[in-house]
Amino acid sequence: MSKNFYWPVGSNEAKDRLGERFSQLHLDTKISASHAKPLTNADPVVVPIYHSSTYRFKTIAQFDEPNHGSNFVYRRCGNPTTENVEVVINEIEGGAGSLLYNSGLAAISAVFLEFLGAGTHLISMSPIYSGTSSFINETLKRFGVEVTFVDVEKEANFAEAVEKSIKPNTKMIYFETIANPTMAVPDILGTLEVAKKHKILTCIDATFSSPYLIHPLNLGVDISLHSCSKYIGGHTDVIAGVVTVASYDNWKKLKLQQLTTGSSLSPYDAALLTRGLKTLALRVDRISENAQKTAEFLESHPKVSHVYYPGLESHPQHEYAKQVMSKFSGMIAFDVGSAENAIKLVESLKLIIHAVSLGGTESLIEHPLSMSHGKQLLRDSDGPTVAPGLLRFSVGIENVEDIIGDLKHALDQL
Template structure:
């Protein structure tokens, strides 16, 4: 089945009881038990709910996995996976990791006695060097946020397998439309469904899939014990979002590739980061493991002042934390997604004051480009070409 068909027919499409063309929102916390002493499929929504089950089956199918789990946010999904490690375990993370996951690791792992280290994700030998006797997992994000750094998924997953290590990936940026990590040997795939999968900036949700029975059992229990499952109404909204995910992604991605291409030689832009640009580090690896560059690009305007005038003059995208909506979303990683990464680390990662991240929506691509080019008129070309320096730091909010 092709993906265009699968987003509609991959999970349950109609309600088995009524034939309803939309899976109903089973807005119920509990279920009448016909026989109090006998088990039945649904008993209590925290343990299982038909609307959630439909979503979980759908995401499992789209990611070529056996099991899916829906959580109340991407962070709830990440926590469910990561907080299952035990005292004395060691986890290796890609350096360019989402700020919220970075904060979870640096604040919660020490409390639970879980060890961790970060590696330059673009260098497969760095993953190998980081392995310790107690290493239990590798954690990848590719393309990463916000610099779109590329990790060779297959190389890292096969190194993990040789060493009895579990591979976890945050696949939010690519979605199941463009990258299917289970097929590349990854054990656990996480999504912030808040972003492209739901796609309308009106839900927070997280999804996890796996084909490993032991991990599946652990996730099912965690969902129940942490109580961090997604509620029926939001499950229904995400299910609805999935039906148009393929056409939305294709439209956004066309816009992003067009803009990245147009801006790469613009004299007011110091650098454009987008995975399918020929000069993007790891573009060849990305092309091997994904079928598109995705809808996110990051541009470097050199200084805080340039970023500020750009934000003041842009009119089409909304300025917000988040990405993946039908509307274009412009954000400032330095004080938004990466605010909780200590300043020194942020700078070392390359998350500097001149960076602006654009998540393309489904608007007309020329309208988007014209708006960006107009806002760039206010940018100081001299400052773009000079070294940005760090003497005008702004406080993260």
């Protein structure tokens, strides 16, 4: 080892700041000074986890400078590790700013609470993620927000049905790029035309398509959001959400709200997103390829009555999907005829894991009626109906032959 490989005497910020006085401090004070940052020339390749809950001010005057001289005062209000991810996602999405939240639902509820209020009217696509629909039905309605659900499957022309639902107090149109759990795809471009014509704010949950496949803001959406717990994180080890807005004014409103509601993301979770994001394109390319082949296999299988995958020509809204995506992500819904068959199938799988959630490297499957969407059905009397035999399948990055082999084996048990 070279003599210069290591310097035995390091330096740290407390020592540098206190100079001679550092060596005169009491032992227990010196020990407690271990918090001070090291002074090194190190230039880490990976953004470090800044876990400090507070930041030093050099002068009182600094507090009065724009952004207090830096964006960082107190962790709830801003954190370098978190901000790094916000900058990257905003760049991918082409927005005026992004904000990370401590879950996808925290991101969704922040948007609803900021832009809707008593006496305003929301038009929401249906079906949507059950947690979102619960928030709309149980919280927004309680705060005096009027809601109209427009069924993306029943309505032959979704954009026209949205337009027919507009009232003088309609403030927001909310939809998903691909509906959870049925994989219906709304006419995004048609709906945006309607929204622009009537000057109504649009917000889309693009979780299922990921920010790699669709860029909603470039299409004219005002607010794009994701549960980062899915494709962005990509490794089933983080719960987070992100909102990206087209207008800086809207970003400021959400940022001010976040300071007071305390919904920002922890830097540990932001570090997981930093890592996950790096392979988003690789993962979603592989997953889309696997999903297309798996959907084609399922479509040809006699025990499967319906397959819903936006990349299949048989998908009722395949043409709408093609308008906004060239690949179709990894979410498939398929019907095996009855709840009994569905349950038997998930319990017979060996490689594919029976669990809620989606968008990770591993293939996951769930039965919406028993798991993610059962409660929603009980709450929305006029809400969507999820077929009893429907399964929601999140295709992973495994070798597609093994995914298909596992499904084939389980289907043979029915």
